[in-house]
Amino acid sequence: MTEVALVIDGVDVVVNEGVTLLDACRSIAKQQPTLCYLETLAPVNVCRVCVVEVEGSRTLVPSCSRKVEGGMVVQTDSERVRHSRRVVFEMLASSVNLALVDHPTREWMESYNVDPARFGPPAAPTSDRDQRHAGHHGEVVGGAAETVHQPIKVDNSLYVRDYSRCILCYKCVEACGDDAQNTFAIAVAGRGFDARISTEFDVTLPEGACVFCGNCIGVCPTGALMFRSEHELRQADLWEEDRQSVTRTVCSFCGVGCNLELHVQDNRIVKVTSPQDHSVTEGHLCIKGRFGYEYVQELGDLASTPVDVVLRRARSDS
Amino acid sequence: MDLRFMADEPSAVERAVIARLIDPVESRNGQVVRGGHAARGHRHLLLPALAAVQSELGWVSRGALNEICRRLLVPPAEAYGVASFYALISTDPRPAEVTHVCDDIACRQVGGLDLLSQPSGGEVVTTPCLGQCDRRPAMFVQRAGGQDEVLVSGPPATVHAGPLLRRVGKVDPSSLADFRKQGGFEGLRRAQDIGAEAVVAEVKKAALKGRGGAAFPTGVKWEAVANEPAPRYLVCNADESEPGTFKDRVVMEGDPFAVIEAITIAAFATGCEKAYIYVRGEYPLATSRITAAMAASREAGLLGELEIEVFRGQGAYICGEETALFNSIEGFRGEPRQKPPFPAQAGLFGRPTVINNVETLINIPEIVLGGGDAYASVGTPDSTGTRLFCLSGDLARPGTYEIEMGRTLGDLVELAGGFAGEPKAILLGGAAGFFVSSDYLSMPLTFEDARARGVTLGSGVVMAFNHDRDMHDIVRRVARFFRDESCGQCVPCRVGTVRIEEAVARARSAPIDRPLIADLDRAMKDASICGLGHTAASVVQSAMAMGLI
Numbered sequence: 001m002t003e004v005a006l007v008i009d010g011v012d013v014v015v016n017e018g019v020t021l022l023d024a025c026r027s028i029a030k031q032q033p034t035l036c037y038l039e040t041l042a043p044v045n046v047c048r049v050c051v052v053e054v055e056g057s058r059t060l061v062p063s064c065s066r067k068v069e070g071g072m073v074v075q076t077d078s079e080r081v082r083h084s085r086r087v088v089f090e091m092l093a094s095s096v097n098l099a100l101v102d103h104p105t106r107e108w109m110e111s112y113n114v115d116p117a118r119f120g121p122p123a124a125p126t127s128d129r130d131q132r133h134a135g136h137h138g139e140v141v142g143g144a145a146e147t148v149h150q151p152i153k154v155d156n157s158l159y160v161r162d163y164s165r166c167i168l169c170y171k172c173v174e175a176c177g178d179d180a181q182n183t184f185a186i187a188v189a190g191r192g193f194d195a196r197i198s199t200e201f202d203v204t205l206p207e208g209a210c211v212f213c214g215n216c217i218g219v220c221p222t223g224a225l226m227f228r229s230e231h232e233l234r235q236a237d238l239w240e241e242d243r244q245s246v247t248r249t250v251c252s253f254c255g256v257g258c259n260l261e262l263h264v265q266d267n268r269i270v271k272v273t274s275p276q277d278h279s280v281t282e283g284h285l286c287i288k289g290r291f292g293y294e295y296v297q298e299l300g301d302l303a304s305t306p307v308d309v310v311l312r313r314a315r316s317d318s
Numbered sequence: 319m320d321l322r323f324m325a326d327e328p329s330a331v332e333r334a335v336i337a338r339l340i341d342p343v344e345s346r347n348g349q350v351v352r353g354g355h356a357a358r359g360h361r362h363l364l365l366p367a368l369a370a371v372q373s374e375l376g377w378v379s380r381g382a383l384n385e386i387c388r389r390l391l392v393p394p395a396e397a398y399g400v401a402s403f404y405a406l407i408s409t410d411p412r413p414a415e416v417t418h419v420c421d422d423i424a425c426r427q428v429g430g431l432d433l434l435s436q437p438s439g440g441e442v443v444t445t446p447c448l449g450q451c452d453r454r455p456a457m458f459v460q461r462a463g464g465q466d467e468v469l470v471s472g473p474p475a476t477v478h479a480g481p482l483l484r485r486v487g488k489v490d491p492s493s494l495a496d497f498r499k500q501g502g503f504e505g506l507r508r509a510q511d512i513g514a515e516a517v518v519a520e521v522k523k524a525a526l527k528g529r530g531g532a533a534f535p536t537g538v539k540w541e542a543v544a545n546e547p548a549p550r551y552l553v554c555n556a557d558e559s560e561p562g563t564f565k566d567r568v569v570m571e572g573d574p575f576a577v578i579e580a581i582t583i584a585a586f587a588t589g590c591e592k593a594y595i596y597v598r599g600e601y602p603l604a605t606s607r608i609t610a611a612m613a614a615s616r617e618a619g620l621l622g623e624l625e626i627e628v629f630r631g632q633g634a635y636i637c638g639e640e641t642a643l644f645n646s647i648e649g650f651r652g653e654p655r656q657k658p659p660f661p662a663q664a665g666l667f668g669r670p671t672v673i674n675n676v677e678t679l680i681n682i683p684e685i686v687l688g689g690g691d692a693y694a695s696v697g698t699p700d701s702t703g704t705r706l707f708c709l710s711g712d713l714a715r716p717g718t719y720e721i722e723m724g725r726t727l728g729d730l731v732e733l734a735g736g737f738a739g740e741p742k743a744i745l746l747g748g749a750a751g752f753f754v755s756s757d758y759l760s761m762p763l764t765f766e767d768a769r770a771r772g773v774t775l776g777s778g779v780v781m782a783f784n785h786d787r788d789m790h791d792i793v794r795r796v797a798r799f800f801r802d803e804s805c806g807q808c809v810p811c812r813v814g815t816v817r818i819e820e821a822v823a824r825a826r827s828a829p830i831d832r833p834l835i836a837d838l839d840r841a842m843k844d845a846s847i848c849g850l851g852h853t854a855a856s857v858v859q860s861a862m863a864m865g866l867i
């Protein structure tokens with residue numbers, strides 16, 4: 001394979017042709033913030049927090065998708081790069097509820113001194129996002145910063161969708177579509193600031209094409225998509241991550257051999273994930289591996305804890 | 319792929335409308351027999367099918383969308399994502415008649431807003447610029463089961479013609495014979511005589527630069543595509559939605575055969591086997607004239623093997639951006655693609671693609687007939703030929719003015735009879751351009767002079783504002799425009815346009831927050847995917863610099 005030489009932050013780097021600037025940065029242990037990028041999905045380069053400065057380029061370029069070229073001179077920490085990253089994070093943090101965003105993102109935001117309050121206090125919550133028509137929006141007063149708030153969607157017993165936490169990273173759409181699940185139950189609808197993740201005509205998940213594989217939950221970086229069990233426990237103030245243990249095992253439902261990570265609190269499975277670095281699943285599962293864990297804990301038969309009560313409710317009503 | 323559709327069925331009318339465009343996927347005992355691959359290969363019929371239902375029924379119901387999805391094997395969620403992207407398509411029931419009243423910067427100054435409250439049979443909504451600023455105020459009427467129509471109130475506009483516009487107003491736009499009598503299709507004959515490579519060479523010699531906004535050398539683009547492997551595509555960008563721009567409409571309505579001839583030469587020179595003309599949805603007259611001109615030319619055997627398809631946009635400014643336009647034709651949301659790759663390498667359907675603006679293309683017959691050197695002798699070395707400017711606003715004679723490049727902005731304003739009232743500002747280049755003061759009247763209208771002064775000629779917009787105008791209201795409308803027209807894909811533009819609009823709104827009663835606007839503008843210019851985000855704050859910045867807000 002042909003090799004390509006470039007310079008990143010003054011360091012000479014040699015990588016294989018065809019890799020991205022992000023890969024090249026990582027090869028010299030220079031981490032970059034990313035939100036819409038995932039190793040297992042095709043890059044959509046929409047969040048723009050990974051932008052870097054390439055000498056000779058009029059604008060900054062997304063490191064997650066831009067392929068390396070011989071002789072490139074790249075800055076990942078120039079004032080220009082830091083400015084764009086800071087403002088982009090400020091835009092997100094002022095319009096989206098990022099309380100549950102992943103840990104690295106929180107650290108990046110701190111390192112860039114992100115100050116979302118500079119755009120004013122958040123505007124009053126809205127509930128009409130699914131009805132908005134492309135090219136039209138309500139009068140803007142200017143006293144407050146508009147947000148993507150919309151009521152949480154609880155329409156099934158397995159997982160909930162809280163799009164007021166959605167940064168529109170497209171990961172769930174990709175995971176549900178041809179990058180993993182091939183179900184295409186969700187897509188981006190609407191336009192501009194009113195763009196949102198939606199089923200056809202905003203029908204409920206059980207009415208639509210969803211097969212409840214939970215792969216969209218697995219890739220969501222913000223907690224917008226959440227296990228019903230986790231959601232209910234959080235509502236009841238019983239979700240305690242530091243008291244949870246994670247056990248790796250192999251799914252027993254079929255012969256594929258998917259690896260499972262069982263998240264256990266109070267001796268109860270509270271959610272199931274799959275390791276992204278596993279060659280069989282790349283983090284993806286099916287409904288059985290993801291949600292079919294009830295049989296191992298026969299809820300209700302044991303001395304009941306508050307967690308049990310919540311979990312039972314989460315799985316029974318929709 | 320195992321798609322799940324909705325249970326909803328189309329009405330008989332909906333089914334018939336859809337059946338006119340798409341064959342059903344044949345099934346035997348519930349099994350798809352005609353390969354799913356073939357059906358999926360027809361995804362480019364998605365937007366035309368949605369548009370056909372919209373046009374016949376006035377909205378797209380669940381049953382209709384579902385039927386389209388079943389026939390094209392498109393997931394309903396994706397089709398809904400596409401339908402809800404366009405302003406002219408409604409996924410909610412609407413009355414048969416919907417009037418889109420222009421409340422954009424030209425029309426809102428002259429009673430456009432009053433039209434909103436006038437009684438009408440159906441629903442009345444606002445629309446951004448309809449490309450009728452020379453005859454403002456304007457509205458666009460969508461009629462289910464009938465003809466869409468543009469209504470204007472202003473007096474007839476001026477057409478100041480040079481070589482490009484010489485036939486406009488003088489030729490019968492529906493007559494191929496009349497067009498040929500006035501020199502039409504001689505360029506094509508000449509092109510065929512000298513051969514494809516020679517045509518490209520002449521266009522390079524002419525130093526023609528794109529008139530769609532980016533001023534890229536046309537010959538260079540053509541050569542790149544001609545050197546790529548077939549199949550190749552040609553796209554004529556007639557989406558003209560930049561506020562203040564109407565020149566391409568004047569050309570398409572007044573001399574549609576000229577566009578067809580130019581496309582035929584361009585496709586011949588670059589080896590394209592198929593051409594698309596993407597016309598904005600709010601231009602029904604231009605669409606029907608171009609379609610008729612194409613049909614007549616084909617019937618007369620003038621197109622040879624070339625297939626030309628007229629594709630109607632559905633109300634999205636962003637679809638004028640070349641890669642968004644490709645996605646729109648392909649049946650996806652009109653979201654721009656990150657470049658590289660460039661269209662010359664991977665454009666429409668992933669193939670090498672020439673994309674040119676209408677005005678760029680109509681220069682071609684003249685270049686072929688007179689030679690590139692003669693063409694390049696007009697204008698300046700870096701800005702050759704003539705250029706169409708769209709004059710509107712507070713000027714004595716609004717209209718389309720064709721002048722040699724290199725004449726000054728002041729000359730142009732003079733030609734249009736000068737300012738009506740005390741001059742305050744000129745919007746140069748469009749909503750993605752800049753406000754300039756009278757100091758710029760001495761500026762020669764060339765790409766290089768514009769660049770040297772940090773402005774742009776953009777799509778040729780020259781909109782004048784006099785001292786009576788409420789500039790805060792105007793700037794706020796521009797901010798609203800970009801927020802509404804952002805595709806929403808990338809964060810800097812999706813959220814940045816909202817924050818800019820809010821900051822401008824606050825500036826009604828308080829001093830504008832300059833550092834905040836500057837910070838947003840910089841991040842949008844640096845980190846957005848496409849030109850919309852890059853330029854969305856320029857007008858606000860220039861209005862601040864001039865003290866207009």
Ligand SMILES: Cc1cc2nc3c(=O)[nH]c(=O)nc-3n(C[C@H](O)[C@H](O)[C@H](O)COP(=O)(O)O)c2cc1C
Pocket residue numbers: 527528529530531532533534536555556557558559560635636637638639640641673674675676678679848849850
């Ligand atoms: C937001 C946006 C809107 C655009 N709209 C148009 C348009 O309506 N018509 C057009 O010709 N070019 C438009 N362009 C420019 C096109 O992307 C492209 O550069 C042009 O069609 C190339 O043709 P030319 O080289 O002949 O100018 C737009 C660009 C952007 C970023």
Ligand code: SF4
Pocket residue numbers: 172175176181183184185186209210211212213214215216217
């Ligand atoms: S659970 Fe699976 S099928 Fe359902 S939306 Fe998520 S990824 Fe798609």
Ligand code: SF4
Pocket residue numbers: 165166167168169170171172173197216219220221222223224225
């Ligand atoms: S729901 Fe989550 S994964 Fe999907 S777009 Fe929003 S933030 Fe991304």
Ligand code: SF4
Pocket residue numbers: 636653654803804805806807808809811812846847848849850851852
């Ligand atoms: S800059 Fe705006 S219009 Fe362009 S891709 Fe980004 S969101 Fe879409």
Ligand code: FES
Pocket residue numbers: 033034035036037044045046047048049050051062063064065
């Ligand atoms: S991670 Fe590169 S643009 Fe989102």
